[in-house]
Amino acid sequence: MNVSVQTPKSFIFNIKLNDIIFTEKLRYFFDGSWLCSQVVWMGINLFLFVWFYQLYDLGDDFFYTRHLLGSALPWARAPAAVLNFNCMLILLPVCRNLLSLLRGSFVCCGRTMRKQLDKNLSFHKLVAYMIALMTAVHTVAHLLNVEWFNNSRRGVYDELSTALSNLSDSENTTFLNPVRRIDIQTPTYFVFTTIAGLTGVIITLALILIITSSMEVIRRSYFEVFWYTHHLFVIFFIGLVFHGAGFIVRRQKKTNPPHNFTFCKDRSDDWGKIPECPIPQFQGGPAQTWWWVIGPMILYICERVLRFIRYMQTVQYRKIVMHPSKVLELQLVKDGFKMEVGQYVFLNCPAISQLEWHPFTMTSAPEEDFFSVHIRSAGDWTDKLIDIVQNLPEGAQGPKMGVDGPFGTASEDVFDYEVSMLVGAGIGVTPFASILKSIWYKFKISNSKLRTRKIYFYWLCRETHAFEWFSDLLQVLEKEMEERGMGNFLTYKLYLTGWDQNLRFHEGVHFEEDKDVVTGLKQKTHYGRPAWDKEFEQVRKENPTSVVGTFLCGPAVLAKVLEKKCAKYSDVDPRKTKFYFNKENF
Amino acid sequence: MGKIEWAMWANEQALASGLILLTGGIVGVAGQFRGWPFAAYIISAAGVFVCLLEYPRSKRAKGTSVERTGQYCFTVCVKSFGPLTRNYYVRAFLHAAICVPGGFMLATVLGCVCLGIASLIYLAAAIRGEHWEPVLPQKETTRKTDPVSVRNPPEMPPPRPPPEVRRKRVDDLEGAAYDNPIPVSDK
Numbered sequence: 001m002n003v004s005v006q007t008p009k010s011f012i013f014n015i016k017l018n019d020i021i022f023t024e025k026l027r028y029f030f031d032g033s034w035l036c037s038q039v040v041w042m043g044i045n046l047f048l049f050v051w052f053y054q055l056y057d058l059g060d061d062f063f064y065t066r067h068l069l070g071s072a073l074p075w076a077r078a079p080a081a082v083l084n085f086n087c088m089l090i091l092l093p094v095c096r097n098l099l100s101l102l103r104g105s106f107v108c109c110g111r112t113m114r115k116q117l118d119k120n121l122s123f124h125k126l127v128a129y130m131i132a133l134m135t136a137v138h139t140v141a142h143l144l145n146v147e148w149f150n151n152s153r154r155g156v157y158d159e160l161s162t163a164l165s166n167l168s169d170s171e172n173t174t175f176l177n178p179v180r181r182i183d184i185q186t187p188t189y190f191v192f193t194t195i196a197g198l199t200g201v202i203i204t205l206a207l208i209l210i211i212t213s214s215m216e217v218i219r220r221s222y223f224e225v226f227w228y229t230h231h232l233f234v235i236f237f238i239g240l241v242f243h244g245a246g247f248i249v250r251r252q253k254k255t256n257p258p259h260n261f262t263f264c265k266d267r268s269d270d271w272g273k274i275p276e277c278p279i280p281q282f283q284g285g286p287a288q289t290w291w292w293v294i295g296p297m298i299l300y301i302c303e304r305v306l307r308f309i310r311y312m313q314t315v316q317y318r319k320i321v322m323h324p325s326k327v328l329e330l331q332l333v334k335d336g337f338k339m340e341v342g343q344y345v346f347l348n349c350p351a352i353s354q355l356e357w358h359p360f361t362m363t364s365a366p367e368e369d370f371f372s373v374h375i376r377s378a379g380d381w382t383d384k385l386i387d388i389v390q391n392l393p394e395g396a397q398g399p400k401m402g403v404d405g406p407f408g409t410a411s412e413d414v415f416d417y418e419v420s421m422l423v424g425a426g427i428g429v430t431p432f433a434s435i436l437k438s439i440w441y442k443f444k445i446s447n448s449k450l451r452t453r454k455i456y457f458y459w460l461c462r463e464t465h466a467f468e469w470f471s472d473l474l475q476v477l478e479k480e481m482e483e484r485g486m487g488n489f490l491t492y493k494l495y496l497t498g499w500d501q502n503l504r505f506h507e508g509v510h511f512e513e514d515k516d517v518v519t520g521l522k523q524k525t526h527y528g529r530p531a532w533d534k535e536f537e538q539v540r541k542e543n544p545t546s547v548v549g550t551f552l553c554g555p556a557v558l559a560k561v562l563e564k565k566c567a568k569y570s571d572v573d574p575r576k577t578k579f580y581f582n583k584e585n586f
Numbered sequence: 587m588g589k590i591e592w593a594m595w596a597n598e599q600a601l602a603s604g605l606i607l608l609t610g611g612i613v614g615v616a617g618q619f620r621g622w623p624f625a626a627y628i629i630s631a632a633g634v635f636v637c638l639l640e641y642p643r644s645k646r647a648k649g650t651s652v653e654r655t656g657q658y659c660f661t662v663c664v665k666s667f668g669p670l671t672r673n674y675y676v677r678a679f680l681h682a683a684i685c686v687p688g689g690f691m692l693a694t695v696l697g698c699v700c701l702g703i704a705s706l707i708y709l710a711a712a713i714r715g716e717h718w719e720p721v722l723p724q725k726e727t728t729r730k731t732d733p734v735s736v737r738n739p740p741e742m743p744p745p746r747p748p749p750e751v752r753r754k755r756v757d758d759l760e761g762a763a764y765d766n767p768i769p770v771s772d773k
Contacts, residue, residue, distance in 0.1 A: 205703075217598070220647065
């Protein structure tokens with residue numbers, strides 16, 4: 001068991017950190033700022049709730065309304081305000097094109113600011129949960145409201161309630177109770193004959209359908225159901241805009257002479273007959289929700305138009321390669337397309353499905369004049385694409401493809417460290433294809449941005465079948481480096497964490513050969529998981545005075561392990577080796 | 587939309603409807619709405635019943651089934667009704683019948699409509715020939731483990747040729763060196 005003496009060393013480590021590297025300080029600040037923005041959002045929600053609650057609960061102009069409805073009035077209006085705010089927010093995180101434009105404009109603030117914009121889906125879900133919760137509270141409160149309005153109208157309650165409910169819309173009176181008819185009116189009838197009620201039911205239904213089809217089980221298994229049902233949000237927003245119409249929530253208007261409710265509330269028989277108590281007048285407020293949501297709705301429409309425009313831009317196939325183990329490599333060219341390392345694109349193939357867009361990490365470097373993706377067979381869409389491509393005649397262009405992107409944080413920090421430890425587990429190795437290629441290009445042309453002079457790459461996977469294309473890449477890099485006499489620029493170790501009897505015997509027989517039997521690479525394959533202590537020791541030994549950046553694309557458990565090792569093997573002495581763990585999500 | 591099992595979505599929708607019916611019924615009783623005895627029926631017969639029936643997820647025809655927490659006892663109960671719960675036509679008509687009384691009171695109208703929609707989706711599932719399968723833990727353990735890959739990483743280093751062969755490579759010390767993950771003694 002690893003017991004590292006953490007506390008005193010890491011405390012000094014942190015202080016040294018703040019002195020030495022400004023970007024590291026910025027990084028620590030912004031890592032906490034996702035939490036920060038959630039706290040700010042929650043704070044705004046709480047403020048809105050409390051503000052509107054006390055407005056309706058204590059406001060004088062709602063005294064008579066409260067008499068009919070009790071505290072169900074503020075309990076309905078406060079969630080309504082929170083709902084306005086959140087419905088405004090919910091469309092914004094999914095405007096991925098607009099977000100990446102925004103990201104581009106943050107050049108001055110550095111990459112760490114841009115990282116925050118990548119938490120968009122998590123934020124979208126958070127806001128959705130709040131909308132669902134507030135809808136529930138709002139609906140229950142209004143159920144009670146409608147029932148009590150109805151009862152008031154029927155004279156079930158006290159004298160004042162009946163008097164208030166009797167006020168109707170005529171030349172010198174305005175109504176308070178929106179339930180006007182007594183004969184056939186039930187709460188259900190009222191709800192379905194008012195704009196507010198009808199839109200309320202429709203949009204709540206739409207919301208429920210959206211939520212049930214967005215459950216993780218459905219979303220992961222049947223993306224189409226999730227995606228198509230999610231478009232009910234169009235109905236949701238249209239209904240939402242009209243939901244406040246009808247002037248149903250009413251407040252007391254100022255009359256001349258004024259109607260003092262404290263004095264007049266017990267004298268409802270005398271209203272209009274005594275000078276202190278003229279008949280109270282009421283008015284409703286106009287629908288306000290559209291103020292909140294019109295901006296994001298327009299932005300979202302722009303976003304969809306932008307996606308459509310990008311989709312219509314022609315994408316040429318430069319090369320199509322079918323790798324073993326059903327991995328398809330597409331090398332594509334698109335006008336004006338600029339990418340950075342570790343980013344991803346969305347692909348759409350109308351021949352397979354008109355409306356589906358699927359994300360793929362790019363495996364090419366920005367220095368190349370094309371961009372490539374490696375697509376593994378992992379479901380309906382990918383299987384069909386591989387099928388279509390396999391049936392193409394030689395040299396023909398592939399099926400029409402729409403490309404949206406690139407999105408995602410640029411993983412540019414890898415170039416800043418003198419020594420980099422890159423760890424890719426399983427499918428997490430894909431962004432490293434882009435990174436390794438880019439590093440190699442930069443090294444060849446002696447790009448000044450590249451400070452790296454040594455890379456340690458650790459590739460962990462169960463078996464290499466699906467990633468033979470990556471082995472090929474490593475082979476090519478290995479060969480090129482040997483030719484230039486730079487064999488020790490890149491050190492890589494492959495760890496097969498799943499193996500079988502055949503592999504064992506095969507390895508035993510071919511032990512002496514120069515190249516590894518599994519991958520054909522000169523550097524040998526290791527079996528089992530890496531012993532990180534040994535690895536860190538080796539890196540420290542070989543780089544006694546460097547700053548080492550550690551990057552991981554893999555499971556969170558491994559992230560914790562690596563973070564601990566980085567802390568453990570970093571030296572307090574600034575002249576000695578220091579490890580920095582980068583918690584980036586590729 | 588080739589592989590979709592409609593029953594999975596119908597299940598989520600029906601469970602949500604059950605909860606909404608339950609909530610609506612409770613509101614109706616607590617607020618002493620007109621006709622609240624109706625609400626009592628809705629709570630006990632409809633909402634709870636639907637929740638209990640829909641809580642255990644069915645085993646998927648293709649792919650891994652994700653169970654809900656603690657669904658095993660519910661699975662056993664639902665399984666005991668045999669063909670009544672296995673068949674989705676029965677469920678579709680059952681839900682359609684249950685949801686109708688909910689339409690008579692405002693508090694439960696939403697639950698009624700949601701359950702109606704769930705009933706329609708179940709009908710679609712039934713037409714496509716789906717049926718409910720219990721997820722039983724015994725079946726999990728007897729599932730054949732993949733003969734090719736082994737879960738645990740190997741604890742011993744791979745076999746090596748005898749020491750005489752190993753010692754021969756004195757001219758190439760670099761190539762002969764390797765790291766043992768576990769220390770090995772010659773004895």
